[in-house]
Amino acid sequence: MNFKLKVWRQKDGASPGSFKDYDAKDVPSEASFLEMLDIVNESLAASGEDPIAFDSDCREGICGTCSLVINGIPHGPGKGTTCQLYMRRFADSDTIWIEPFRAAAFPPIKDLVVDRSAFDRIIEAGGYIVVRTGSAPEANSLPVAKHDADLAMEAAACIGCGACVAACPNSAAMLFVSAKVSHLGLLPQGQAERESRVIHMVRKMDELGFGSCRNHYECEAICPAEVSATFMARLNQDYALASAKKVLAV
Amino acid sequence: MSMILDPKIPSGPLEKKWSKHRGESKLVAPNNRPKFDLIVVGSGLAGASAAATLGELGYNVKCFCFQDSPRRAHSIAAQGGINAAKNYQNDGDSVFRLFYDTIKGGDFRSREANVYRLAEISLNIIDQCVAQGVPFAREYGGLLANRSFGGVQVSRTFYARGQTGQQLLLGAYQALQHEIAEGTVKMYPRTEMLDLVLVNGHAKGIVVRNLVTGEINTHAADAVILATGGYGNVFYLSTNAKGCNVTATWRAHKRGALFANPCFTQIHPTCIPVSGPYQAKLTLMSESLRNDGRVWVPKKKGDPRSPDQIPKEERDYYLERKYPAFGNLVPRDIASRNAKEVCDQGRGVGPSGLGVYLDFSDAIQRHGESTIRERYGNLFEMYQNITNENAYKTPMRIYPAVHYTMGGLWVDYNLMTNVPGLHVLGEANFSDHGANRLGASALMQGLSDGYFVIPSTIANYLATQMGKKASTEQPEFKAAENEARCRINRLLSIKGKKTVTTFHRELGLLVWDKCGMARDAQGLQEALQKIPAMRAEFWENVNVLGDGAEFNQALEHAGRVADFLEFAELMCLDALERNESCGGHFRLEFQTKEGEALRDDEHYCHVAAWEYAGPHTRPNLIKESLGFEYVKLSQRSYK
Ligand SMILES: Cc1cc2nc3c(=O)[nH]c(=O)nc-3n(C[C@H](O)[C@H](O)[C@H](O)COP(=O)(O)OP(=O)(O)OC[C@H]3O[C@@H](n4cnc5c(N)ncnc54)[C@H](O)[C@@H]3O)c2cc1C
Ligand code: FES
Numbered sequence: 001m002n003f004k005l006k007v008w009r010q011k012d013g014a015s016p017g018s019f020k021d022y023d024a025k026d027v028p029s030e031a032s033f034l035e036m037l038d039i040v041n042e043s044l045a046a047s048g049e050d051p052i053a054f055d056s057d058c059r060e061g062i063c064g065t066c067s068l069v070i071n072g073i074p075h076g077p078g079k080g081t082t083c084q085l086y087m088r089r090f091a092d093s094d095t096i097w098i099e100p101f102r103a104a105a106f107p108p109i110k111d112l113v114v115d116r117s118a119f120d121r122i123i124e125a126g127g128y129i130v131v132r133t134g135s136a137p138e139a140n141s142l143p144v145a146k147h148d149a150d151l152a153m154e155a156a157a158c159i160g161c162g163a164c165v166a167a168c169p170n171s172a173a174m175l176f177v178s179a180k181v182s183h184l185g186l187l188p189q190g191q192a193e194r195e196s197r198v199i200h201m202v203r204k205m206d207e208l209g210f211g212s213c214r215n216h217y218e219c220e221a222i223c224p225a226e227v228s229a230t231f232m233a234r235l236n237q238d239y240a241l242a243s244a245k246k247v248l249a250v
Numbered sequence: 251m252s253m254i255l256d257p258k259i260p261s262g263p264l265e266k267k268w269s270k271h272r273g274e275s276k277l278v279a280p281n282n283r284p285k286f287d288l289i290v291v292g293s294g295l296a297g298a299s300a301a302a303t304l305g306e307l308g309y310n311v312k313c314f315c316f317q318d319s320p321r322r323a324h325s326i327a328a329q330g331g332i333n334a335a336k337n338y339q340n341d342g343d344s345v346f347r348l349f350y351d352t353i354k355g356g357d358f359r360s361r362e363a364n365v366y367r368l369a370e371i372s373l374n375i376i377d378q379c380v381a382q383g384v385p386f387a388r389e390y391g392g393l394l395a396n397r398s399f400g401g402v403q404v405s406r407t408f409y410a411r412g413q414t415g416q417q418l419l420l421g422a423y424q425a426l427q428h429e430i431a432e433g434t435v436k437m438y439p440r441t442e443m444l445d446l447v448l449v450n451g452h453a454k455g456i457v458v459r460n461l462v463t464g465e466i467n468t469h470a471a472d473a474v475i476l477a478t479g480g481y482g483n484v485f486y487l488s489t490n491a492k493g494c495n496v497t498a499t500w501r502a503h504k505r506g507a508l509f510a511n512p513c514f515t516q517i518h519p520t521c522i523p524v525s526g527p528y529q530a531k532l533t534l535m536s537e538s539l540r541n542d543g544r545v546w547v548p549k550k551k552g553d554p555r556s557p558d559q560i561p562k563e564e565r566d567y568y569l570e571r572k573y574p575a576f577g578n579l580v581p582r583d584i585a586s587r588n589a590k591e592v593c594d595q596g597r598g599v600g601p602s603g604l605g606v607y608l609d610f611s612d613a614i615q616r617h618g619e620s621t622i623r624e625r626y627g628n629l630f631e632m633y634q635n636i637t638n639e640n641a642y643k644t645p646m647r648i649y650p651a652v653h654y655t656m657g658g659l660w661v662d663y664n665l666m667t668n669v670p671g672l673h674v675l676g677e678a679n680f681s682d683h684g685a686n687r688l689g690a691s692a693l694m695q696g697l698s699d700g701y702f703v704i705p706s707t708i709a710n711y712l713a714t715q716m717g718k719k720a721s722t723e724q725p726e727f728k729a730a731e732n733e734a735r736c737r738i739n740r741l742l743s744i745k746g747k748k749t750v751t752t753f754h755r756e757l758g759l760l761v762w763d764k765c766g767m768a769r770d771a772q773g774l775q776e777a778l779q780k781i782p783a784m785r786a787e788f789w790e791n792v793n794v795l796g797d798g799a800e801f802n803q804a805l806e807h808a809g810r811v812a813d814f815l816e817f818a819e820l821m822c823l824d825a826l827e828r829n830e831s832c833g834g835h836f837r838l839e840f841q842t843k844e845g846e847a848l849r850d851d852e853h854y855c856h857v858a859a860w861e862y863a864g865p866h867t868r869p870n871l872i873k874e875s876l877g878f879e880y881v882k883l884s885q886r887s888y889k
Contacts, residue, residue, distance in 0.1 A: 030525045060327055153387075
């Protein structure tokens with residue numbers, strides 16, 4: 001298969017970027033999208049042009065390293081991450097636009113690579129259950145209803161890729177934050193820190209320049225881990241309750 | 251001059267060794283801990299759990315990883331599960347049985363004392379992870395669920411859907427982020443360790459490159475801990491993440507740390523077959539699939555019929571036929587070797603002939619499609635996405651692929667290498683899996699090393715280092731930094747004709763062919779001839795574009811491939827020197843009449859630890875002999 005690519009090139013965060021045209025030639029239909037870019041990069045190297053920088057690691061859809069906005073959609077058409085997108089989804093000689101995830105809180109690094117460490121700052125603010133190593137009680141001493149455990153797992157499935165932010169017209173990080181707040185808040189182990197967790201994580205999210213949620217639900221639609229927007233309602237509830245308690249100091 | 255290796259195994263009965271050792275270990279008092287600076291390289295299960303726990307104890311920790319966030323370490327990709335001897339299923343499991351299975355699974359090439367400790371600690375790991383909020387699968391009554399995994403006859407594997415590694419890593423990552431917030435750990439993501447710095451023979455620091463700016467600098471500490479994962483990517487194609495590399499451990503090796511059993515590599519039986527030369531990596535289909543899938547090939551060579559057209563009697567369910575007791579659940583090395591054997595006989599399936607069927611039709615008939623979907627839905631989806639085939643309707647095609655490396659830097663019972671102060675955890679060390687790792691035991695080892703072993707054993711070293719602080723102003727640091735800079739400049743100045751990937755692919759094909767699932771002296775000797783030539787060509791003809799002072803992925807890859815090109819030679823040499831077959835190391839010359847691995851306990855019941863002796867010089871082999879007091883050495887049988 002052959003494709004016309006329009007790829008965002010940007011030397012570094014301080015320089016302006018622009019789209020450049022490339023031809024992707026003789027790409028097998030079984031190749032993944034990132035393998036297609038590998039093929040293009042090999043041919044660029046041969047002609048002495050700097051390869052296109054993009055992030056990836058596991059290439060199995062689980063580490064959340066790959067990104068890219070493909071034809072206007074974070075992670076491209078279909079469910080799943082960019083590394084799990086296969087070229088057979090495109091038609092021969094298609095033109096494909098490739099851009100980085102764009103958000104004020106994700107500053108550009110080079111070409112298609114951006115800095116998503118704001119997500120680490122949000123987790124640092126409270127996305128954990130504090131357990132001194134070695135002091136945990138016997139695991140089966142606290143049964144967890146299967147329904148709660150399964151729901152917690154659905155929230156915990158978030159891969160932290162940032163597509164939700166890239167898809168949101170306001171660059172909100174609500175789906176990401178709600179996933180962690182729900183994962184830990186649904187489990188009995190997570191109750192002690194439940195209120196402080198939600199307050200600190202939401203405050204940090206605001207501070208880092210993520211926009212506010214206007215219920216567009218673009219995030220849910222593109223989430224490769226299929227994290228449900230219902231967790232955002234749960235986040236709002238938890239946050240309202242925790243804030244009210246704080247004001248009333250109960 | 252031959253070094254004597256002391257594994258520092260505590261005396262006393264097996265079940266008492268670890269508690270006795272902890273009782274006798276030195277301590278660093280809480281008020282002294284903040285005076286000690288520790289470097290942890292790696293933020294996978296081993297590194298993140300170590301950094302978080304050491305920070306929590308009050309040490310001053312710096313943690314490094316090459317990904318943009320510690321949460322993305324390769325551990326995240328583990329699918330199947332983590333073992334623990336909880337015996338929640340009341341099926342006869344115990345610490346001793348987990349210990350025994352692991353020793354036997356490793357084909358009697360690991361240390362009894364280490365493995366027993368691992369089995370003991372497995373209990374604490376599950377407690378720790380559950381308390382952190384790891385959402386393990388549960389039964390309707392709310393208690394933890396288990397499943398079985400290859401090579402054993404009990405159900406002791408804990409899992410979180412097909413995402414166990416992800417959930418365990420997120421637990422460790424969250425603990426790490428908490429310590430970062432507390433200020434006990436400082437995190438350096440997108441930072442690659444390029445070298446180890448020794449001062450008076452002790453590991454006192456590292457050289458790193460900031461992958462965003464390209465800046466090279468050094469960090470000093472009282473001890474260095476490497477948790478940098480495995481070297482499977484020496485084969486180019488593997489199930490490992492693209493960034494996995496041998497650089498940190500190889501650099502430490504060149505500074506004096508012994509590399510143990512480099513030829514012990516694991517080829518996983520259930521991966522999606524290779525489809526073409528453009529391919530960048532291989533995808534694992536979790537071993538748990540073998541609980542319900544039946545492995546077969548046509549009895550006839552080159553049978554052109556589609557699988558549904560081949561009647562049952564014309565199918566060879568070769569694992570069930572040859573290993574009636576374990577059937578499809580034999581350990582990985584055996585399942586892989588048998589797949590290769592039937593394909594070599596011309597009975598392989600799929601376009602390349604390098605594949606066997608993993609068939610779920612009987613399981614679907616027995617349990618219904620919905621049950622199978624519940625158990626493996628995400629795996630079937632992944633399979634369909636990659637191959638465009640529906641495994642509910644037609645059998646999966648699988649073939650073995652490189653997956654895990656049992657070899658690694660040699661460590662003693664304290665997880666310290668022969669270089670004082672240098673400690674190694676997780677897949678990067680050689681310690682617990684012998685010649686073959688059982689499923690669901692790497693996650694267990696990484697967390698055991700990181701949460702429980704190193705936080706207690708490191709004090710034995712630190713207690714001797716009060717008042718001996720190193721500084722990056724010392725000449726040793728300047729010299730190592732300068733060497734790293736020169737090497738990068740050299741890579742950039744070659745401006746040859748071949749890309750880094752081309753070299754990596756060529757090396758991978760060579761070692762897969764000569765040092766993969768089956769090895770023999772002739773092939774290994776051939777590889778040992780070819781690798782130095784390949785390396786020489788690399789340093790004359792590689793083309794690395796761009797600049798050192800910027801974000802440059804080709805340069806990162808070039809540095810890693812340069813190290814693989816050196817390491818590969820040691821791996822082949824080790825395979826050549828070990829004149830026996832054991833676990834994943836199968837030498838064609840050494841097999842039983844039935845084609846099983848034939849060990850030579852008289853001559854090879856040892857750890858082969860290699861000492862670097864300089865470029866173009868044969869490394870020195872130092873042996874740590876393995877004693878078995880509690881398990882009887884026997885021919886492994888899964889019949
Ligand atoms: C697809 C797949 C599935 C698996 N499934 C299972 C399973 O179900 N059960 C099981 O028990 N095991 C499984 N394994 C094996 C297991 O996942 C790994 O052995 C284990 O996670 C390794 O953990 P680690 O902490 O030692 O290293 P890793 O998780 O590989 O982490 C290495 C860390 O070191 C850093 N690093 C490496 N080099 C450098 C450098 N030079 N400079 C700076 N940082 C560096 C990386 O950034 C990373 O943070 C699986 C493996 C694969 C590939
Ligand atoms: S590279 Fe890991 S999710 Fe895509």
